[in-house]
Amino acid sequence: MAIQTSDLATRARAGTASAGARPGRHRLREQLTTQAFLVPIAVVLVVLFLVPLAESVYYSFTDYSGSSPTRHLVGLRNYRQIFTDPSVLTGLGFTLLYAVATTLVVTVLAIPLAVILNRRFPGRSLVRAAFFFPAVPSMAILGLVWTFVLSPLSSGVINSVLGSLFGVGPVPWLSDNTLAKVSVIVVGVWAQTGWHAVLYLAYLQSVPRDYYEAATIDGATPRQQFFRITLPLLAPAMTVSQFLLLINGLRVYDLPFTLTGGGPGYDTYTITQVLVQRGIAEGDYGLGAALGVIFLIAVAAVLSLQLSVTRRLERRFR
Incomplete structure (x- = not known):
């Protein structure tokens, strides 16, 4: 009788732990699903904003003309020209x-x-x-x-x-x-x-x-x-x-x-x-x-x- 009681208590604790784990797994699944929807937005942000911004910052320190593939670093020359151009x-x-x-x-x-x-x-x-x-x-x-x-x-x-x-x-x-x-x-x-x-x-x-x-x-x-x-x-x-x-x-x-x-x-x-x-x-x-x-x-x-x-x-x- 004592063995059966102990076995029932063990099963009850296991069931409680399992029930407590299910909501945790459910929340994790919801978070992963929500973050998956953000992936296309992040891709668009990187491709259409961050990458062009990085290229613009790089080109701003060069003499790139668009017609020639060659470009040379000119430092802050472009920025100085901007602040002196009326x-x-x-x-x-x-x-x-x-x-x-x-x-x-x-x-x-x-x-x-x-x-x-x-x-x-x-x-x-x-x-x-x-x-x-x-x-x-x-x-x-x-x-x-x-x-x-x-x-x-x-x-x-x-x-x-x-x-x-x-x-x-x-x-x-x-x-x-x-x-x-x-x-x-x-x-x-x-x-x-x-x-x-x-x-x-x-x-x-x-x-x-x-x-x-x-x-x-x-x-x-x-x-x-x-x-x-x-x-x-x-x-x-x-x-x-x-x-x-x-x-x-x-x-x-x-x-x-x-x-x-x-x-x-x-x-x-x-x-x-x-x-x-x-x-x-x-x-x-x-x-x-x-x-x-x-x-x-x-x-x-x-x-x-x-x-x-x-x-x-x-x-x-x-």
Whole structure:
């Protein structure tokens, strides 16, 4: 009888150990399955990002021209040339100006526009579609259209209106240094405000109306409701919107290229235009690679700063 009892206890302990081992094996199998799904992503990351990045870093220290298989190490010559080339420095400056200006202005305009579009009024769907429409065509097409609208000649659309209504002579919208920069930024803001307003509108529609009803009962004014309820709840949307705006602003190429061609002079040159012109069109791949490396570092620094600031604002609004 004692032997049978001992045997039953041994079997019970073995069954308990086996039952405890099964969940462990099951979790291990799930982890391996999950990691297996990450393998294609890792392969794509290595092949399409890390390998080209390593090659770019290597080419940035050479005189590689693309047409000849031979290349020689030249040290930091390409980097020194970048920081002494006026076209590169001007392109970098205007790129940062465009990215920061469009991000700030679009944010300031898109949030109140989203609040207005969130209200009920006749033709609301049509108005939403009208504001979203500029985001449908490509920036290159919009640049070509606005080239005719902002033409510095008297035949331009805006100059024709100014001349017929106010007798004002042709305004050099695209031929004056300052006006050309302002024109590119204004067109960029016009093209992106509607899309980002729809982004904020999607977040607004998920906000319960109870918050505003309770605030109204407590005597809060519309202005107080906007700054105490709407803005804090839109903080995550602001992070996403500003991140996208900065990325698009830093890599902008098609709008300034079709609108002003980078002129007058180099005043509306962008860093991507310099990279394409100098690195690809002129066949100086070593200089283009060095410019790409510097541009990547600058973009990473700007986006890291933006994410840090917006996350700090999110914590402050909570």
